[in-house]
Amino acid sequence: MRRLTLALVAVTLLAAGARETAAHHSFAPFNLEAEKTISGTIKKFDWTNPHTWIWIDVSGDNGKVETWGIEGMSPNYLGRRGWSKNSLKPGDKVSIVIRPMRDGSPGGMFVKATLADGRELRPTGQAVE
Amino acid sequence: MRSTRIFVLAFAAALVVLADRPATAQTAAQKSPPPTAADWAALAKLPDLTGVWEIGPGGGGGRGRGAAPQGPSLTPAAAAKRKELQSLGREDNQTANCVPPGMPGIMGQPYPMEFLLTPGKVTIVIEAYTQVRHIYTDGRPLPEDPDLKFHGTSVGRWEGTALVVDTIGFSPLTDLAANVPHSDKMRIRERFTLTGPDTLSIETTVTDPDVLTAPYTTTRTLQRHRSWTIAEYVCQENNRNFVDDKGKAGVRLDDPAKTTGK
Numbered sequence: 403m404r405r406l407t408l409a410l411v412a413v414t415l416l417a418a419g420a421r422e423t424a425a426h427h428s429f430a431p432f433n434l435e436a437e438k439t440i441s442g443t444i445k446k447f448d449w450t451n452p453h454t455w456i457w458i459d460v461s462g463d464n465g466k467v468e469t470w471g472i473e474g475m476s477p478n479y480l481g482r483r484g485w486s487k488n489s490l491k492p493g494d495k496v497s498i499v500i501r502p503m504r505d506g507s508p509g510g511m512f513v514k515a516t517l518a519d520g521r522e523l524r525p526t527g528q529a530v531e
Numbered sequence: 532m533r534s535t536r537i538f539v540l541a542f543a544a545a546l547v548v549l550a551d552r553p554a555t556a557q558t559a560a561q562k563s564p565p566p567t568a569a570d571w572a573a574l575a576k577l578p579d580l581t582g583v584w585e586i587g588p589g590g591g592g593g594r595g596r597g598a599a600p601q602g603p604s605l606t607p608a609a610a611a612k613r614k615e616l617q618s619l620g621r622e623d624n625q626t627a628n629c630v631p632p633g634m635p636g637i638m639g640q641p642y643p644m645e646f647l648l649t650p651g652k653v654t655i656v657i658e659a660y661t662q663v664r665h666i667y668t669d670g671r672p673l674p675e676d677p678d679l680k681f682h683g684t685s686v687g688r689w690e691g692t693a694l695v696v697d698t699i700g701f702s703p704l705t706d707l708a709a710n711v712p713h714s715d716k717m718r719i720r721e722r723f724t725l726t727g728p729d730t731l732s733i734e735t736t737v738t739d740p741d742v743l744t745a746p747y748t749t750t751r752t753l754q755r756h757r758s759w760t761i762a763e764y765v766c767q768e769n770n771r772n773f774v775d776d777k778g779k780a781g782v783r784l785d786d787p788a789k790t791t792g793k
Contacts, residue, residue, distance in 0.1 A: 426629070426659075427772040430622035430780040446787055450769035452629070457787045471784045473771070478642060478658060478762040509784045529585070531758045 426452045432501045432511045440470055440510075441497040449477045449487035456490060456512065458498065472500055474512035475525045482529045489523055490515070566650035574648050578692050578725050583761060585643040587730070587754035603708055603737070603747040616710040621778025625704070628773055629766035631660035633681030633705030634698060635719055635735055639751065645761050653687055653694065658761050666696050673699055681705055683719070694723040707742060714741035729755035 442460035454474040459467050474480065477487070490496065495518040500510030515523040605613060626632050638644075640659035647654040651669030666685040677684045677700030687696040698719045707713040717739040724732045731753040736746045771783040 426766065427627035427774075428623040428780055431772075431782045448769055448787075451764050452766045452768075452770055453772075455769065455771065455787070469787065471771075471787060473782065476642075476764070478764055481762065482759070503782065503784075507782075507784055509782060528588070529756070531756060 429501075429511070431503055431505070433504045434501050436502055437499060437513065438502045438510065439497055439499050442470070442495075444490050444492050444494040444496055445469055446492060447487070447490040451476050451478065454480060454512075456498065456515075458496065460508075468508050471509040472498055472512050473509070480525060483525070483527050484530060485523065490517075494518070570650035574650065577648060577689060578694070580646040580653070580694065580723060580725070580731065581648055582755045582757060583643045583645045583759040584731055584753040584755050585759075586639070586641065587752055603711060603742075604744045605711065606742060606744055609711060609742040612712065613710045619778060621774070622780035623772075623774040623778065624706075625774065627780060629660070629770050630704070631662055631681060631766075633702055634683055635737060636706070637662055637664075637682065638721075638733065638735065642764065643756065643759055643761060653696075656761055658764050660766055661764050666694075668694075673697060679703065679715075692724060696721045696723070707737060707739060708747075711742065713739050716740055717742070726752070729757070731755065 440458065440460050442458045444456065445459050446455075446457040448455040448457070453476055456472040456474060458470050458472065460470055461467050477485075480489075496515050498515045499513040501513060502510040512525060514525075517523070624632075631637060632640075637657055637659065640657070642658040644658060645656040647656065651667065653666040653668055655664040655666070657663060662682070664682050664685060666687040668687045668689065670688075671686060673686055674684055679700055679702045681702050681704070683698040683701045685696050685698040687694050689695075696719075698721070699717075701713055701715075701717055703712070705713070707717060717737065720736045720738075722732075722734040724734075726732045732750060733753065734748060734750045736748045737743065738746050772780070773783065774780045
């Protein structure tokens with residue numbers, strides 16, 4: 403089922419012109435076939451162009467904390483779809499679904515986030531007026 | 532003798548006058564006299580393209596919904612070139628390094644653009660990469676030997692309810708389509724037509740005798756968003772994507788504090 407969903411996402415992105423959806427770069431560094439969920443504490447949220455970056459501290463099994471960098475759509479794009487620079491704040495406990503980096507480094511492309519209060523953040527949706 | 536002296540003086544004076552006005556300013560001064568109140572009032576009679584527009588859901592995206600399914604029809608040389616470029620397996624192009632795509636790609640971005648109408652000119656303020664297009668509608672001809680620009684050089688005219696724009700002179704750093712470089716003969720004609728109170732159709736036709744065997748036409752539909760404003764987009768602000776000289780794409784995850792100072 404998950405594989406089917408991913409396939410549908412990929413087809414939809416291709417149909418929409420995936421390059422343009424990403425705005426300014428290709429998806430090559432990310433594994434679009436994979437999905438990974440990371441949980442931790444927001445360290446910093448870059449509300450910057452050309453992409454937002456979520457920096458999240460994740461505790462490993464050995465207790466060591468590693469900072470992951472998650473690339474999202476631009477503030478311009480997200481800001482018209484209900485997000486703001488305050489959507490994520492340092493200290494927020496959050497779980498984020500990502501397409502991980504192909505090279506295994508601690509990063510990925512944002513899919514969705516769920517906050518401790520159950521609030522969910524997605525990068526898509528109808529633009530608001 | 533006296534008449535010769537007068538002639539020399541007049542010639543020298545003419546040189547001084549000419550030297551004092553850069554060629555471009557001189558052209559602009561000749562082509563664009565100061566707008567009158569009537570010129571401003573005449574704008575109200577034109578199709579109202581003003582405001583902030585974005586490609587709507589299903590409105591075409593970068594490839595154009597109205598694009599022929601097979602894409603541009605290429606000459607044998609251009610087809611061979613595309614095959615050669617595809618075989619390189621480049622993962623990305625220079626937009627990853629914040630170089631704007633230029634025409635025609637800049638008109639297909641998932642960001643809004645604002646149309647401004649002033650006497651003798653339509654200006655398109657493009658949010659993506661903070662770009663701008665200058666379209667002169669004052670009747671001037673296209674230049675004979677234009678400098679090569681990312682957006683070329685554009686002139687427009689009003690044909691009934693449509694704004695028709697012709698553009699020539701594109702930088703070799705821009706592409707006609709993915710893996711399809713253009714020649715110096717590429718021309719782009721765009722027809723901007725209001726199809727509803729807040730919908731705009733842009734039909735784009737690319738011709739290039741060295742690259743295309745037939746005109747390549749795509750159509751996009753844009754929605755007007757009356758409450759939107761154009762936002763800042765400085766690509767270099769925090770760009771962590773890159774493509775290297777061999778076309779390998781990557782992401783810089785180093786030092787989260789580096790680019791924002793926090």
